[in-house]
Amino acid sequence: MLLCALWAQTEEVRVRLYSTNRVEVISLSVDLGNYQLMVGDSVLETGASDEVACQIRASAKGVDLKINSMDYGTFSSLRLHALDTACILCLNPQGAKQRTYEGDVELSALNSTALRIINVVDFETYIAGVVQSEIYGTLPDIFRIQAIISRTWALRNRNKHKSEGFNFCDQVHCQAYLNRCVRPDIMLGTLRSMGETIVDADGKLIETPFHSNSGGQTANSEDVWRAALPYLRSTPDTFSYRMRQSQWTVVIPRDKWLSYFANTHHLNVRNDSVRTKLLGFQQPERQARICGVPLTRVRVDFKLKSTFFDVSEGVDGNVVLSGRGYGHGVGLSQEGTIRMVGLGYSYDSIIRHYYRGSRLQYDDEQTSLYAAGYIAQIEQIIADDMANPSKVRSKKDDWLGMLFRIRNRQLREEEYDEKKAELEKDWNYEFSGTNGTKSPSAAVAVPQKGTPPAEEGEYNW
Numbered sequence: 001m002l003l004c005a006l007w008a009q010t011e012e013v014r015v016r017l018y019s020t021n022r023v024e025v026i027s028l029s030v031d032l033g034n035y036q037l038m039v040g041d042s043v044l045e046t047g048a049s050d051e052v053a054c055q056i057r058a059s060a061k062g063v064d065l066k067i068n069s070m071d072y073g074t075f076s077s078l079r080l081h082a083l084d085t086a087c088i089l090c091l092n093p094q095g096a097k098q099r100t101y102e103g104d105v106e107l108s109a110l111n112s113t114a115l116r117i118i119n120v121v122d123f124e125t126y127i128a129g130v131v132q133s134e135i136y137g138t139l140p141d142i143f144r145i146q147a148i149i150s151r152t153w154a155l156r157n158r159n160k161h162k163s164e165g166f167n168f169c170d171q172v173h174c175q176a177y178l179n180r181c182v183r184p185d186i187m188l189g190t191l192r193s194m195g196e197t198i199v200d201a202d203g204k205l206i207e208t209p210f211h212s213n214s215g216g217q218t219a220n221s222e223d224v225w226r227a228a229l230p231y232l233r234s235t236p237d238t239f240s241y242r243m244r245q246s247q248w249t250v251v252i253p254r255d256k257w258l259s260y261f262a263n264t265h266h267l268n269v270r271n272d273s274v275r276t277k278l279l280g281f282q283q284p285e286r287q288a289r290i291c292g293v294p295l296t297r298v299r300v301d302f303k304l305k306s307t308f309f310d311v312s313e314g315v316d317g318n319v320v321l322s323g324r325g326y327g328h329g330v331g332l333s334q335e336g337t338i339r340m341v342g343l344g345y346s347y348d349s350i351i352r353h354y355y356r357g358s359r360l361q362y363d364d365e366q367t368s369l370y371a372a373g374y375i376a377q378i379e380q381i382i383a384d385d386m387a388n389p390s391k392v393r394s395k396k397d398d399w400l401g402m403l404f405r406i407r408n409r410q411l412r413e414e415e416y417d418e419k420k421a422e423l424e425k426d427w428n429y430e431f432s433g434t435n436g437t438k439s440p441s442a443a444v445a446v447p448q449k450g451t452p453p454a455e456e457g458e459y460n461w
Contacts, residue, residue: 012103013126013154015177016161017117018096019169024113026093028054028080031100033087037067038079044072048080060112077108088180091117099179101129118166119177126168127151128181128190134210137338141347143189145337148351148360149208150175152197156205184385188378195363198355206231206358207331213245214333215308215325218354223288224296224307224328231355232330234286239343243335245326248305254279257311257319260301265293279319281311286329296328331355 030050037045037054045052045067055066056078065072080089081104089105092098103121110116121129127150135146153175158167160174168174181187200206207229209221214237221232240246261267261278269275274291281290286308289295295307302321309323325333332354340350348360 011123012120013123013158013168014166015119015121015126016164016166016169017091017099017101017105017119017177018093019173020171021093021096022114023058023093023096023117024115025055025057026091026107026115026117028056028105029090029092031088031090033082033084035087035089036081036083038081039075039077044075044078047083054080056107056115058109058111058113058115063107063109063115077106079104079106093117100182101180123154124190124194125181126177127154128187129177129179130154130175131190132181132183132186133176133178135334135338137341138185139338139341140185140189140192141341142338143186144193145189145332145341145347145350146210146334147190147193148196148198148347149210149332151193152205152208155197156207184378184382188375188382191375191378197361197363198351198358199361200231200358203361206355208355209328209331210334210354211325211327211329211331212333213243213306213325213327213335214240214329215246215306215323216240217286217308217329218331218333219286219307219329220288221330223286224330231358233356235354235356237333237336237354239336239339240325240333243339245305245335246324248323248326250302250304250309250321250323251314251318252302252321254313254317254319261291261293264301265291267291267293279311279313283308283310 030048030052033049035048036043037048048054053068055069057064057066059074061074062076063078064074065078082102088100088102090098090100091105101119101121102125103119106118106120108116127147130150131143131146134150135142137143154168157174161167161169168177170177181190198206198208207221209232216237218233218235218237220228220234222228223234258269258275258278262269267274267278269278277291287295288307290298290311298304299307304321304323306323306325306327306329308325308329309321312320312322314320332351336354337350340353341347345353351360352358
């Protein structure tokens, strides 16, 4: 645990971006701060700011670089290295959605038509981005819980892609990391979780799978994967009822349903007992199989939301699958968590509800070193935004990542000087008001250069 805590405090992580996209061409522009454009250890250009736009294309010999439409040549790899304490890059790939990230970005060619894009970023900044990508809501404890399970998973799996030259990818194969964190309520919840991880009875970091909605009962780990883990036990979960993903229905032609089990799994569907079971399958409690066939396989083959469903005969020669929940069902239900937080359950009791027999591990030194003072500051920013929705906030006042940027200065053995912030470019954000159906802290801002539109009710920087 000490080694894990030390790693979290001192290391950056390498995250492969657009890992499921084939990106041949990408444009990068600076939204904030200054960058060096580097080739290996050599500086190609220094002081790249918002006036510089780079276009990188994969080629047979490496990556072709244009800066402000001028050809700069072909290189084996490129790196945009952040020089300031607050640096934000906008990534605009051809054929994929625009995103923004903090930290450095490395680019190299996987082949002549595909780029490999790596974000080199502070560990906790990465966690905040994961929380924003993985869960919805407005209450800070929702984000605190997601940050704890995301941090625990990342520390346990930090070498998942080591052989490929990075720590994590940006998709659910690891954890979704689809943008920098732009919401103060998410950052507040993440900061409150600093130094917190989940361990088993022996003090070892646990696996922390999560899913959207359990449908009313979580699943045993061995019913979905191979290992039976003591803290991933099937648990009643009425908190997941009456949420977005609580229920679903799929209608399938009866002949297709029966043929699937006959042809794919070699069941004798002419047998009355088999046929009756397949056409009238019921799950008052979660089961792992239907007529000996793993429900996980059925879910994948029919693209179902979950394995928690009943089967009945419908009209016109169809069968109706009446399903509950969304996801694999193991571990924490995100929508159950949202409900529990709204009902006033403490964040640690929610974690113990979904990870049986586990406990929270606190690193008080990390918490006090990185979170003291900043939580109150972000709380004040949120309260100020609620009271003054039309207030213009300058970029140097941005709450985002203040904790980690100052820490980076400390790690470089620099003494923090508040005057340095005054030297950073002053960009204005103009808040236009709040959505009446959302928490007042989720004010809507006028979109600025380099950021894709946010969902309704989120900060749109």
